[in-house]
Amino acid sequence: MLPPVGSYSLPIVGETLRLAAGPRAWSEVKIQEDTAAGSHALRTNILARSAVFLYGREGLSAFYDPLNVKRAGALIGKFRKLVLNDQEAVPTMDGPAHRTRKAFLLAAHTSEWIDGYLKESAEFQEKLVDPIKEAAAGAGALPGHPEDVHQDSGEAPLPIDFPGITYHAAIVARDALFATYADQLAKHRANPDAFKYSALSALLAKQQEYELSDLMILTELHHFVSTSSGLMAPVITAAIMGLATNPEALERARAEADAHADLFPSIRMDDIGSQLAFLAWTIKEASREYATLPIQLGLAARDFDVDGYTVPEGTFLVAGLHATNMDPAIWTAPEKFDPSRYERGEGLGDFDHVSFGGGDMAQTHRCPGGSAAASIITVTLGRLLLEFDFALEAGQDQMPKSPTPTNGLPVKVTARRA
Numbered sequence: 001m002l003p004p005v006g007s008y009s010l011p012i013v014g015e016t017l018r019l020a021a022g023p024r025a026w027s028e029v030k031i032q033e034d035t036a037a038g039s040h041a042l043r044t045n046i047l048a049r050s051a052v053f054l055y056g057r058e059g060l061s062a063f064y065d066p067l068n069v070k071r072a073g074a075l076i077g078k079f080r081k082l083v084l085n086d087q088e089a090v091p092t093m094d095g096p097a098h099r100t101r102k103a104f105l106l107a108a109h110t111s112e113w114i115d116g117y118l119k120e121s122a123e124f125q126e127k128l129v130d131p132i133k134e135a136a137a138g139a140g141a142l143p144g145h146p147e148d149v150h151q152d153s154g155e156a157p158l159p160i161d162f163p164g165i166t167y168h169a170a171i172v173a174r175d176a177l178f179a180t181y182a183d184q185l186a187k188h189r190a191n192p193d194a195f196k197y198s199a200l201s202a203l204l205a206k207q208q209e210y211e212l213s214d215l216m217i218l219t220e221l222h223h224f225v226s227t228s229s230g231l232m233a234p235v236i237t238a239a240i241m242g243l244a245t246n247p248e249a250l251e252r253a254r255a256e257a258d259a260h261a262d263l264f265p266s267i268r269m270d271d272i273g274s275q276l277a278f279l280a281w282t283i284k285e286a287s288r289e290y291a292t293l294p295i296q297l298g299l300a301a302r303d304f305d306v307d308g309y310t311v312p313e314g315t316f317l318v319a320g321l322h323a324t325n326m327d328p329a330i331w332t333a334p335e336k337f338d339p340s341r342y343e344r345g346e347g348l349g350d351f352d353h354v355s356f357g358g359g360d361m362a363q364t365h366r367c368p369g370g371s372a373a374a375s376i377i378t379v380t381l382g383r384l385l386l387e388f389d390f391a392l393e394a395g396q397d398q399m400p401k402s403p404t405p406t407n408g409l410p411v412k413v414t415a416r417r418a
């Protein structure tokens with residue numbers, strides 16, 4: 001339940017921020033520290049300022065109006081440096097520059113490319129089955145997330161690139177990744193046919209038309225790589241946790257995967273909608289309940305009204321994606337993991353299920369990788385269900401709030417066949 005007055009607890013990568021909310025959904029908030037342990041880049045940055053917290057259908061439709069809200073200047077320094085290589089990239093752009101770059105991304109991610117990518121993912125998944133079987137036989141549970149960097153109490157709260165701290169290690173890793181991308185770029189140019197469906201080939205296919213430099217292409221690729229590892233993996237683990245808490249849904253998801261087992265090696269995006277609807281709803285539900293990107297930040301580009309209240313130009317804004325995903329005004333029993341809610345037609349509005357952002361994809365910052373991501377994750381989940389059984393660990397009565405708990409998923413994994 002989101003209290004109209006009081007505080008709203010926001011789960012962020014395993015910890016909790018408390019938003020002390022005022023009498024209205026839009027009301028001015030200060031974000032307060034809820035846990036003593038560790039420093040957190042986001043918390044540090046938000047703590048310094050007061051913000052207007054916008055959530056729910058009204059709040060988010062105001063936030064996603066590009067005339068109301070701009071992104072330039074609102075993002076935290078670490079995100080800019082690590083995920084965007086300190087370059088101009090689509091999440092930080094506004095106005096016509098944003099629309100052109102967005103059009104480039106949407107043009108690059110064709111359904112033909114997604115189908116090709118799915119096929120290559122299927123081959124990759126095939127190779128993963130045996131190592132997971134071995135891990136499951138040995139440990140009985142999926143390996144956990146590596147030590148959460150945010151809980152590293154030695155980390156400097158500000159983005160200072162100083163040897164020995166986590167942030168420095170991340171910068172070194174980013175640079176190593178860019179060196180790999182540059183190498184890949186040369187290989188793609190030398191032999192394009194060998195990389196027909198890679199993410200880089202999708203971007204390169206549209207490079208000339210949109211007149212983008214190699215650095216811009218590699219920056220967008222880097223964002224893709226970061227979102228793939230940082231956002232897609234937790235949605236899969238969240239789906240596993242959700243299914244482990246709802247045996248009926250688990251049974252239905254498994255039956256669907258079994259019934260269409262022959263599709264998996266060369267599945268196409270269209271097959272997912274027509275044949276794997278329940279698995280797709282499971283993924284949608286996992287990304288609703290365990291929002292991997294629970295908030296977005298912005299700055300009011302002009303004075304605008306929400307619910308009769310004027311948000312003044314320049315106000316720092318926090319959009320509550322997770323709060324909207326859990327808003328009882330939109331969802332029945334929002335705390336329940338229930339994939340069949342979509343079968344009943346729940347949450348179909350543009351600002352209802354906002355794990356990928358809201359509004360018109362071409363005009364707003366709504367995620368252009370949503371269909372690709374959801375398709376890849378749906379197929380991965382189906383493939384896992386064909387091979388493995390998932391059950392809550394004995395004695396586990398409450399699921400963790402984070403889909404990447406530091407001590408691993410409290411889920412027992414067993415192979416369905418040798």
Ligand code: HEM
Pocket residue numbers: 090091092102105109223224227228231232235287292293296321354355356357358364365366367368369370372373374
């Ligand atoms: C489960 C996986 C993913 C989730 C939950 C996710 C979620 C999001 C969210 C919430 C936004 C921001 C919306 C906003 O700024 O208000 C976003 C933006 C974006 N995402 Fe994703 N995303 C995922 C996967 C991907 C993938 C695989 C790609 C690459 C193909 C991608 C590319 C982008 C880009 C380029 C933007 C910026 C769009 C813009 O600013 O206009 N995302 N994503």
